[in-house]
Amino acid sequence: MLMSKEVIVTEPHKFEVREVPRPEAAGDYDVLVKMKACGVCGSDVHNYLGENPCASYPRIPGHENAGVVEAVGSKVTRVKQGDHVVLDLVVACGECYQCKIGRYNVCEHVRARGSSIDGGWREYFVVPENQCYVISPEIPWKDAALVEPFAIGGHCTGRGRVVPEDTVLILGAGTIGAIILQTCKAKGVKTVICCDINDSSLERAKTYGADYVINTKNEDLALRVQDITGGHGVTCAFDSACFPGSLTSLFAPGIMANAGRVVSLGFCTAPEQISSAMLDQRELDLIGSRMSAYQFEPTIERFEQHAFNLEGIATHFIPFSRIGEVFDKIEHPDPSVKKMVILFDEEDM
Structure with missing residues:
Protein backbone atom coordinates (compact mmCIF):
# COMPACT_ATOMS: atom_id res chain seq x y z
CA MET A 1 0.00 0.00 0.00
CA VAL A 147 -2.32 32.97 -6.01
CA GLU A 148 -4.87 32.49 -3.23
CA PRO A 149 -3.79 35.51 -1.12
CA PHE A 150 -3.66 37.66 -4.26
CA ALA A 151 -7.20 36.45 -5.04
CA ILE A 152 -8.15 37.95 -1.66
CA GLY A 153 -6.68 41.25 -2.86
CA GLY A 154 -8.83 41.08 -5.96
CA HIS A 155 -11.94 40.25 -3.95
CA CYS A 156 -11.64 42.84 -1.19
CA THR A 157 -10.81 45.66 -3.61
CA GLY A 158 -13.87 44.62 -5.60
CA ARG A 159 -15.95 44.70 -2.42
CA GLY A 160 -14.55 48.17 -1.76
CA ARG A 161 -15.44 49.30 -5.31
CA VAL A 162 -11.93 50.65 -5.79
CA VAL A 163 -11.47 52.95 -8.80
CA PRO A 164 -8.47 54.97 -10.03
CA GLU A 165 -9.86 58.20 -8.55
CA ASP A 166 -9.80 56.81 -5.01
CA THR A 167 -7.39 57.78 -2.28
CA VAL A 168 -6.81 54.50 -0.45
CA LEU A 169 -5.57 53.89 3.09
CA ILE A 170 -4.32 50.43 4.08
CA LEU A 171 -4.05 49.79 7.81
CA GLY A 172 -1.47 47.03 8.25
CA ALA A 173 1.34 46.55 5.73
CA GLY A 174 1.88 42.84 6.27
CA THR A 175 1.32 40.23 3.56
CA ILE A 176 -2.34 41.00 2.84
CA GLY A 177 -1.75 44.73 3.13
CA ALA A 178 1.10 44.50 0.61
CA ILE A 179 -1.14 42.49 -1.71
CA ILE A 180 -4.01 44.98 -1.42
CA LEU A 181 -1.52 47.74 -2.22
CA GLN A 182 -0.35 46.00 -5.39
CA THR A 183 -3.92 45.20 -6.41
CA CYS A 184 -4.95 48.84 -5.99
CA LYS A 185 -2.00 49.94 -8.10
CA ALA A 186 -2.89 47.35 -10.76
CA LYS A 187 -6.37 48.91 -10.84
CA GLY A 188 -4.87 52.34 -11.48
CA VAL A 189 -5.24 53.96 -8.06
CA LYS A 190 -3.00 57.02 -8.01
CA THR A 191 -2.70 57.51 -4.23
CA VAL A 192 -2.23 54.65 -1.77
CA ILE A 193 -1.22 55.28 1.84
CA CYS A 194 0.12 52.40 3.95
CA CYS A 195 0.42 52.51 7.72
CA ASP A 196 1.97 50.09 10.18
CA ILE A 197 4.19 50.08 13.27
CA ASN A 198 6.90 48.03 11.58
CA ASP A 199 9.47 50.04 9.61
CA SER A 200 10.60 47.07 7.53
CA SER A 201 7.03 46.42 6.41
CA LEU A 202 6.65 50.08 5.46
CA GLU A 203 9.94 50.05 3.53
CA ARG A 204 8.71 46.97 1.67
CA ALA A 205 5.45 48.77 0.90
CA LYS A 206 7.43 51.52 -0.81
CA THR A 207 8.97 48.95 -3.16
CA TYR A 208 5.45 47.80 -4.09
CA GLY A 209 4.31 51.31 -5.00
CA ALA A 210 3.02 52.93 -1.82
CA ASP A 211 2.82 56.68 -2.36
CA TYR A 212 2.98 57.44 1.36
CA VAL A 213 3.85 55.40 4.44
CA ILE A 214 2.97 56.23 8.05
CA ASN A 215 4.44 54.64 11.15
CA THR A 216 1.52 54.99 13.56
CA LYS A 217 3.81 54.30 16.51
CA ASN A 218 5.50 57.62 15.85
CA GLU A 219 2.97 59.65 13.87
CA ASP A 220 -0.66 60.67 14.30
CA LEU A 221 -2.60 58.87 11.59
CA ALA A 222 -5.44 61.37 11.27
CA LEU A 223 -3.10 64.37 11.08
CA ARG A 224 -0.95 62.72 8.41
CA VAL A 225 -4.01 61.70 6.39
CA GLN A 226 -5.35 65.25 6.59
CA ASP A 227 -1.99 66.58 5.42
CA ILE A 228 -1.70 64.11 2.52
CA THR A 229 -5.28 64.59 1.32
CA GLY A 230 -5.48 68.35 1.72
CA GLY A 231 -8.03 67.98 4.50
CA HIS A 232 -10.45 65.76 2.57
CA GLY A 233 -9.69 62.33 4.06
CA VAL A 234 -9.44 59.03 2.20
CA THR A 235 -12.24 57.60 0.10
CA CYS A 236 -11.54 53.92 0.80
CA ALA A 237 -9.77 52.25 3.73
CA PHE A 238 -8.85 48.62 4.37
CA ASP A 239 -8.37 47.14 7.83
CA SER A 240 -5.83 44.40 7.18
CA ALA A 241 -4.29 44.82 10.64
CA CYS A 242 -7.27 43.27 12.41
CA PHE A 243 -6.36 43.83 16.05
CA PRO A 244 -8.79 44.90 18.79
CA GLY A 245 -9.73 48.48 18.04
CA SER A 246 -8.17 48.63 14.57
CA LEU A 247 -11.53 48.92 12.82
CA THR A 248 -12.75 51.64 15.18
CA SER A 249 -9.56 53.60 14.62
CA LEU A 250 -10.45 54.15 10.97
CA PHE A 251 -13.58 56.08 12.01
CA ALA A 252 -11.59 58.70 13.93
CA PRO A 253 -12.29 62.25 12.71
CA GLY A 254 -10.05 63.27 9.85
CA ILE A 255 -9.41 59.84 8.32
CA MET A 256 -12.47 58.97 6.21
CA ALA A 257 -13.98 61.33 3.66
CA ASN A 258 -17.74 61.69 3.51
CA ALA A 259 -19.27 58.86 1.42
CA GLY A 260 -16.13 56.76 1.93
CA ARG A 261 -15.93 52.97 2.25
CA VAL A 262 -14.27 50.99 5.04
CA VAL A 263 -13.45 47.34 4.26
CA SER A 264 -12.85 44.91 7.13
CA LEU A 265 -10.92 41.68 6.54
CA GLY A 266 -10.40 40.13 9.97
CA PHE A 267 -11.92 37.69 12.45
CA CYS A 268 -11.01 39.60 15.59
CA THR A 269 -13.77 38.82 18.10
CA ALA A 270 -13.19 41.77 20.44
CA PRO A 271 -16.10 44.28 20.33
CA GLU A 272 -15.44 47.52 18.46
CA GLN A 273 -16.60 51.00 19.52
CA ILE A 274 -18.41 52.13 16.36
CA SER A 275 -21.60 54.14 16.79
CA SER A 276 -24.35 54.79 14.28
CA ALA A 277 -23.37 58.48 14.30
CA MET A 278 -19.82 57.56 13.22
CA LEU A 279 -21.30 55.84 10.19
CA ASP A 280 -24.30 57.97 9.38
CA GLN A 281 -23.02 61.52 9.80
CA ARG A 282 -20.65 60.93 6.88
CA GLU A 283 -22.78 58.23 5.22
CA LEU A 284 -19.89 55.78 5.27
CA ASP A 285 -20.08 52.19 4.01
CA LEU A 286 -18.75 49.48 6.32
CA ILE A 287 -18.07 46.43 4.17
CA GLY A 288 -17.14 42.92 5.25
CA SER A 289 -14.83 40.82 3.08
CA ARG A 290 -14.10 37.11 3.46
CA MET A 291 -11.82 34.94 1.31
CA SER A 292 -12.69 35.39 -2.38
CA ALA A 293 -15.20 34.49 -5.08
CA TYR A 294 -14.45 34.13 -8.80
CA GLN A 295 -10.98 35.62 -8.40
CA PHE A 296 -8.70 32.65 -9.10
CA GLU A 297 -8.83 32.82 -12.89
CA PRO A 298 -8.21 36.59 -13.20
CA THR A 299 -5.47 36.36 -10.57
CA ILE A 300 -3.75 33.50 -12.39
CA GLU A 301 -3.93 35.53 -15.60
CA ARG A 302 -2.20 38.44 -13.87
CA PHE A 303 0.46 36.08 -12.49
CA GLU A 304 1.13 34.75 -15.99
CA GLN A 305 1.40 38.33 -17.24
CA HIS A 306 3.87 39.13 -14.40
CA ALA A 307 1.59 41.97 -13.31
CA PHE A 308 2.63 41.73 -9.65
CA ASN A 309 5.96 42.04 -7.87
Whole structure:
Protein backbone atom coordinates (compact mmCIF):
# COMPACT_ATOMS: atom_id res chain seq x y z
CA MET A 1 0.00 0.00 0.00
CA LEU A 2 1.31 3.43 -0.97
CA MET A 3 1.60 5.82 1.97
CA SER A 4 1.81 9.60 2.35
CA LYS A 5 2.44 12.04 5.17
CA GLU A 6 0.11 14.66 6.58
CA VAL A 7 0.34 17.27 9.32
CA ILE A 8 -2.50 17.57 11.81
CA VAL A 9 -3.10 20.22 14.44
CA THR A 10 -4.71 18.06 17.11
CA GLU A 11 -5.54 20.97 19.40
CA PRO A 12 -4.18 24.49 19.91
CA HIS A 13 -0.37 24.47 20.22
CA LYS A 14 -0.10 20.75 19.36
CA PHE A 15 0.59 19.04 16.03
CA GLU A 16 1.47 15.59 14.71
CA VAL A 17 2.96 14.25 11.50
CA ARG A 18 1.15 11.06 10.49
CA GLU A 19 1.71 8.48 7.79
CA VAL A 20 -1.54 7.40 6.16
CA PRO A 21 -2.60 5.44 3.06
CA ARG A 22 -2.26 7.56 -0.07
CA PRO A 23 -5.73 8.68 -1.23
CA GLU A 24 -7.15 7.87 -4.66
CA ALA A 25 -9.30 9.72 -7.17
CA ALA A 26 -12.12 7.24 -6.60
CA GLY A 27 -15.08 9.48 -7.48
CA ASP A 28 -16.09 10.42 -11.02
CA TYR A 29 -15.19 14.09 -10.46
CA ASP A 30 -12.25 13.60 -8.09
CA VAL A 31 -8.78 14.99 -8.71
CA LEU A 32 -5.77 13.60 -6.86
CA VAL A 33 -3.23 16.37 -6.32
CA LYS A 34 0.40 15.85 -5.42
CA MET A 35 1.21 18.88 -3.31
CA LYS A 36 4.15 21.04 -4.35
CA ALA A 37 3.73 24.24 -2.32
CA CYS A 38 1.47 25.66 0.36
CA GLY A 39 1.54 29.11 1.88
CA VAL A 40 1.27 29.69 5.62
CA CYS A 41 -1.55 32.18 6.10
CA GLY A 42 -2.29 34.28 9.15
CA SER A 43 -5.39 32.11 9.61
CA ASP A 44 -3.14 29.02 9.84
CA VAL A 45 -1.23 30.81 12.58
CA HIS A 46 -4.45 31.66 14.43
CA ASN A 47 -5.77 28.11 13.97
CA TYR A 48 -2.64 26.66 15.57
CA LEU A 49 -2.74 29.17 18.42
CA GLY A 50 -6.46 28.57 19.04
CA GLU A 51 -7.41 32.11 18.04
CA ASN A 52 -9.62 31.48 14.98
CA PRO A 53 -13.34 31.31 15.80
CA CYS A 54 -13.94 29.38 12.56
CA ALA A 55 -11.44 26.59 13.35
CA SER A 56 -12.20 23.08 14.57
CA TYR A 57 -9.87 20.28 15.64
CA PRO A 58 -8.23 17.98 14.76
CA ARG A 59 -7.45 19.72 11.46
CA ILE A 60 -4.94 19.58 8.60
CA PRO A 61 -4.03 23.27 7.99
CA GLY A 62 -3.38 24.96 4.68
CA HIS A 63 -5.52 26.70 2.06
CA GLU A 64 -2.92 28.39 -0.17
CA ASN A 65 -2.41 25.18 -2.12
CA ALA A 66 -0.54 24.45 -5.36
CA GLY A 67 0.34 21.08 -6.85
CA VAL A 68 0.39 18.79 -9.84
CA VAL A 69 -2.50 16.58 -10.95
CA GLU A 70 -1.57 12.96 -10.25
CA ALA A 71 -4.82 11.27 -11.33
CA VAL A 72 -8.41 12.17 -12.22
CA GLY A 73 -11.84 10.56 -12.01
CA SER A 74 -13.59 9.14 -15.05
CA LYS A 75 -15.74 12.23 -15.73
CA VAL A 76 -13.19 14.97 -15.06
CA THR A 77 -12.74 17.33 -18.04
CA ARG A 78 -11.42 20.49 -16.40
CA VAL A 79 -7.90 19.22 -15.71
CA LYS A 80 -5.70 16.30 -16.75
CA GLN A 81 -2.80 14.36 -15.32
CA GLY A 82 0.35 16.49 -15.20
CA ASP A 83 -1.42 19.87 -15.05
CA HIS A 84 -0.10 22.41 -12.58
CA VAL A 85 -3.02 23.62 -10.48
CA VAL A 86 -3.91 25.94 -7.63
CA LEU A 87 -6.87 25.05 -5.47
CA ASP A 88 -9.85 27.02 -4.25
CA LEU A 89 -10.27 26.92 -0.49
CA VAL A 90 -14.05 27.42 -0.46
CA VAL A 91 -16.45 24.49 -0.37
CA ALA A 92 -19.97 25.76 -1.12
CA CYS A 93 -23.36 24.14 -1.71
CA GLY A 94 -24.16 25.95 -4.99
CA GLU A 95 -27.88 26.03 -4.13
CA CYS A 96 -28.41 28.68 -1.45
CA TYR A 97 -29.29 32.36 -1.94
CA GLN A 98 -25.67 33.43 -1.47
CA CYS A 99 -24.33 30.98 -4.05
CA LYS A 100 -26.99 31.96 -6.56
CA ILE A 101 -26.10 35.66 -6.36
CA GLY A 102 -22.38 34.99 -6.88
CA ARG A 103 -21.34 35.14 -3.21
CA TYR A 104 -20.34 31.49 -2.77
CA ASN A 105 -17.52 32.52 -0.44
CA VAL A 106 -20.20 33.22 2.17
CA CYS A 107 -22.42 30.27 1.22
CA GLU A 108 -25.02 29.47 3.86
CA HIS A 109 -23.15 26.19 4.43
CA VAL A 110 -19.64 27.42 3.60
CA ARG A 111 -16.61 25.41 4.68
CA ALA A 112 -13.04 26.62 4.29
CA ARG A 113 -10.04 24.38 3.76
CA GLY A 114 -7.60 24.39 6.63
CA SER A 115 -10.11 25.56 9.25
CA SER A 116 -13.47 23.76 9.02
CA ILE A 117 -12.30 21.01 6.63
CA ASP A 118 -8.83 19.62 6.03
CA GLY A 119 -6.32 21.58 3.98
CA GLY A 120 -3.12 21.03 2.07
CA TRP A 121 -0.34 20.37 4.58
CA ARG A 122 -0.08 16.81 3.26
CA GLU A 123 1.71 15.15 0.40
CA TYR A 124 -1.44 14.09 -1.49
CA PHE A 125 -5.09 14.96 -1.28
CA VAL A 126 -8.29 14.68 -3.30
CA VAL A 127 -10.42 17.65 -4.34
CA PRO A 128 -13.39 18.00 -6.70
CA GLU A 129 -12.46 19.22 -10.17
CA ASN A 130 -14.39 22.49 -9.75
CA GLN A 131 -11.85 23.57 -7.13
CA CYS A 132 -8.88 23.18 -9.51
CA TYR A 133 -7.49 26.02 -11.62
CA VAL A 134 -4.73 25.37 -14.14
CA ILE A 135 -1.66 27.59 -13.92
CA SER A 136 1.26 27.81 -16.33
CA PRO A 137 4.17 25.49 -15.47
CA GLU A 138 6.39 28.53 -16.03
CA ILE A 139 5.20 29.91 -12.68
CA PRO A 140 7.51 28.58 -9.92
CA TRP A 141 5.77 26.61 -7.20
CA LYS A 142 6.84 29.10 -4.53
CA ASP A 143 4.93 31.78 -6.48
CA ALA A 144 1.94 29.59 -7.39
CA ALA A 145 1.21 29.25 -3.67
CA LEU A 146 0.62 33.02 -3.58
CA VAL A 147 -2.32 32.97 -6.01
CA GLU A 148 -4.87 32.49 -3.23
CA PRO A 149 -3.79 35.51 -1.12
CA PHE A 150 -3.66 37.66 -4.26
CA ALA A 151 -7.20 36.45 -5.04
CA ILE A 152 -8.15 37.95 -1.66
CA GLY A 153 -6.68 41.25 -2.86
CA GLY A 154 -8.83 41.08 -5.96
CA HIS A 155 -11.94 40.25 -3.95
CA CYS A 156 -11.64 42.84 -1.19
CA THR A 157 -10.81 45.66 -3.61
CA GLY A 158 -13.87 44.62 -5.60
CA ARG A 159 -15.95 44.70 -2.42
CA GLY A 160 -14.55 48.17 -1.76
CA ARG A 161 -15.44 49.30 -5.31
CA VAL A 162 -11.93 50.65 -5.79
CA VAL A 163 -11.47 52.95 -8.80
CA PRO A 164 -8.47 54.97 -10.03
CA GLU A 165 -9.86 58.20 -8.55
CA ASP A 166 -9.80 56.81 -5.01
CA THR A 167 -7.39 57.78 -2.28
CA VAL A 168 -6.81 54.50 -0.45
CA LEU A 169 -5.57 53.89 3.09
CA ILE A 170 -4.32 50.43 4.08
CA LEU A 171 -4.05 49.79 7.81
CA GLY A 172 -1.47 47.03 8.25
CA ALA A 173 1.34 46.55 5.73
CA GLY A 174 1.88 42.84 6.27
CA THR A 175 1.32 40.23 3.56
CA ILE A 176 -2.34 41.00 2.84
CA GLY A 177 -1.75 44.73 3.13
CA ALA A 178 1.10 44.50 0.61
CA ILE A 179 -1.14 42.49 -1.71
CA ILE A 180 -4.01 44.98 -1.42
CA LEU A 181 -1.52 47.74 -2.22
CA GLN A 182 -0.35 46.00 -5.39
CA THR A 183 -3.92 45.20 -6.41
CA CYS A 184 -4.95 48.84 -5.99
CA LYS A 185 -2.00 49.94 -8.10
CA ALA A 186 -2.89 47.35 -10.76
CA LYS A 187 -6.37 48.91 -10.84
CA GLY A 188 -4.87 52.34 -11.48
CA VAL A 189 -5.24 53.96 -8.06
CA LYS A 190 -3.00 57.02 -8.01
CA THR A 191 -2.70 57.51 -4.23
CA VAL A 192 -2.23 54.65 -1.77
CA ILE A 193 -1.22 55.28 1.84
CA CYS A 194 0.12 52.40 3.95
CA CYS A 195 0.42 52.51 7.72
CA ASP A 196 1.97 50.09 10.18
CA ILE A 197 4.19 50.08 13.27
CA ASN A 198 6.90 48.03 11.58
CA ASP A 199 9.47 50.04 9.61
CA SER A 200 10.60 47.07 7.53
CA SER A 201 7.03 46.42 6.41
CA LEU A 202 6.65 50.08 5.46
CA GLU A 203 9.94 50.05 3.53
CA ARG A 204 8.71 46.97 1.67
CA ALA A 205 5.45 48.77 0.90
CA LYS A 206 7.43 51.52 -0.81
CA THR A 207 8.97 48.95 -3.16
CA TYR A 208 5.45 47.80 -4.09
CA GLY A 209 4.31 51.31 -5.00
CA ALA A 210 3.02 52.93 -1.82
CA ASP A 211 2.82 56.68 -2.36
CA TYR A 212 2.98 57.44 1.36
CA VAL A 213 3.85 55.40 4.44
CA ILE A 214 2.97 56.23 8.05
CA ASN A 215 4.44 54.64 11.15
CA THR A 216 1.52 54.99 13.56
CA LYS A 217 3.81 54.30 16.51
CA ASN A 218 5.50 57.62 15.85
CA GLU A 219 2.97 59.65 13.87
CA ASP A 220 -0.66 60.67 14.30
CA LEU A 221 -2.60 58.87 11.59
CA ALA A 222 -5.44 61.37 11.27
CA LEU A 223 -3.10 64.37 11.08
CA ARG A 224 -0.95 62.72 8.41
CA VAL A 225 -4.01 61.70 6.39
CA GLN A 226 -5.35 65.25 6.59
CA ASP A 227 -1.99 66.58 5.42
CA ILE A 228 -1.70 64.11 2.52
CA THR A 229 -5.28 64.59 1.32
CA GLY A 230 -5.48 68.35 1.72
CA GLY A 231 -8.03 67.98 4.50
CA HIS A 232 -10.45 65.76 2.57
CA GLY A 233 -9.69 62.33 4.06
CA VAL A 234 -9.44 59.03 2.20
CA THR A 235 -12.24 57.60 0.10
CA CYS A 236 -11.54 53.92 0.80
CA ALA A 237 -9.77 52.25 3.73
CA PHE A 238 -8.85 48.62 4.37
CA ASP A 239 -8.37 47.14 7.83
CA SER A 240 -5.83 44.40 7.18
CA ALA A 241 -4.29 44.82 10.64
CA CYS A 242 -7.27 43.27 12.41
CA PHE A 243 -6.36 43.83 16.05
CA PRO A 244 -8.79 44.90 18.79
CA GLY A 245 -9.73 48.48 18.04
CA SER A 246 -8.17 48.63 14.57
CA LEU A 247 -11.53 48.92 12.82
CA THR A 248 -12.75 51.64 15.18
CA SER A 249 -9.56 53.60 14.62
CA LEU A 250 -10.45 54.15 10.97
CA PHE A 251 -13.58 56.08 12.01
CA ALA A 252 -11.59 58.70 13.93
CA PRO A 253 -12.29 62.25 12.71
CA GLY A 254 -10.05 63.27 9.85
CA ILE A 255 -9.41 59.84 8.32
CA MET A 256 -12.47 58.97 6.21
CA ALA A 257 -13.98 61.33 3.66
CA ASN A 258 -17.74 61.69 3.51
CA ALA A 259 -19.27 58.86 1.42
CA GLY A 260 -16.13 56.76 1.93
CA ARG A 261 -15.93 52.97 2.25
CA VAL A 262 -14.27 50.99 5.04
CA VAL A 263 -13.45 47.34 4.26
CA SER A 264 -12.85 44.91 7.13
CA LEU A 265 -10.92 41.68 6.54
CA GLY A 266 -10.40 40.13 9.97
CA PHE A 267 -11.92 37.69 12.45
CA CYS A 268 -11.01 39.60 15.59
CA THR A 269 -13.77 38.82 18.10
CA ALA A 270 -13.19 41.77 20.44
CA PRO A 271 -16.10 44.28 20.33
CA GLU A 272 -15.44 47.52 18.46
CA GLN A 273 -16.60 51.00 19.52
CA ILE A 274 -18.41 52.13 16.36
CA SER A 275 -21.60 54.14 16.79
CA SER A 276 -24.35 54.79 14.28
CA ALA A 277 -23.37 58.48 14.30
CA MET A 278 -19.82 57.56 13.22
CA LEU A 279 -21.30 55.84 10.19
CA ASP A 280 -24.30 57.97 9.38
CA GLN A 281 -23.02 61.52 9.80
CA ARG A 282 -20.65 60.93 6.88
CA GLU A 283 -22.78 58.23 5.22
CA LEU A 284 -19.89 55.78 5.27
CA ASP A 285 -20.08 52.19 4.01
CA LEU A 286 -18.75 49.48 6.32
CA ILE A 287 -18.07 46.43 4.17
CA GLY A 288 -17.14 42.92 5.25
CA SER A 289 -14.83 40.82 3.08
CA ARG A 290 -14.10 37.11 3.46
CA MET A 291 -11.82 34.94 1.31
CA SER A 292 -12.69 35.39 -2.38
CA ALA A 293 -15.20 34.49 -5.08
CA TYR A 294 -14.45 34.13 -8.80
CA GLN A 295 -10.98 35.62 -8.40
CA PHE A 296 -8.70 32.65 -9.10
CA GLU A 297 -8.83 32.82 -12.89
CA PRO A 298 -8.21 36.59 -13.20
CA THR A 299 -5.47 36.36 -10.57
CA ILE A 300 -3.75 33.50 -12.39
CA GLU A 301 -3.93 35.53 -15.60
CA ARG A 302 -2.20 38.44 -13.87
CA PHE A 303 0.46 36.08 -12.49
CA GLU A 304 1.13 34.75 -15.99
CA GLN A 305 1.40 38.33 -17.24
CA HIS A 306 3.87 39.13 -14.40
CA ALA A 307 1.59 41.97 -13.31
CA PHE A 308 2.63 41.73 -9.65
CA ASN A 309 5.96 42.04 -7.87
CA LEU A 310 6.18 38.79 -5.92
CA GLU A 311 9.71 39.34 -4.64
CA GLY A 312 9.63 39.52 -0.86
CA ILE A 313 5.95 38.68 -0.41
CA ALA A 314 7.10 35.33 1.01
CA THR A 315 10.31 35.63 2.98
CA HIS A 316 10.90 32.11 4.32
CA PHE A 317 10.69 28.83 2.40
CA ILE A 318 10.60 25.66 4.49
CA PRO A 319 10.70 22.08 3.22
CA PHE A 320 7.81 19.85 4.23
CA SER A 321 10.35 17.45 5.74
CA ARG A 322 11.15 20.16 8.31
CA ILE A 323 7.55 21.20 9.04
CA GLY A 324 8.37 21.62 12.72
CA GLU A 325 10.22 24.83 11.81
CA VAL A 326 6.92 26.37 10.72
CA PHE A 327 5.34 25.79 14.11
CA ASP A 328 8.49 26.97 15.88
CA LYS A 329 8.32 30.28 13.99
CA ILE A 330 4.63 30.58 14.89
CA GLU A 331 5.38 30.00 18.56
CA HIS A 332 8.34 32.41 18.49
CA PRO A 333 7.38 35.30 16.15
CA ASP A 334 10.18 37.09 14.32
CA PRO A 335 9.40 40.43 12.60
CA SER A 336 11.64 39.40 9.69
CA VAL A 337 9.26 36.51 8.89
CA LYS A 338 6.65 38.22 6.72
CA LYS A 339 5.30 35.02 5.21
CA MET A 340 6.31 31.34 5.05
CA VAL A 341 5.78 28.93 2.17
CA ILE A 342 6.08 25.17 2.59
CA LEU A 343 7.77 23.42 -0.36
CA PHE A 344 7.26 19.68 -0.72
CA ASP A 345 10.30 19.02 -2.95
CA GLU A 346 13.61 20.43 -1.81
CA GLU A 347 14.72 20.99 -5.40
CA ASP A 348 12.05 23.75 -5.55
CA MET A 349 13.77 25.68 -2.73
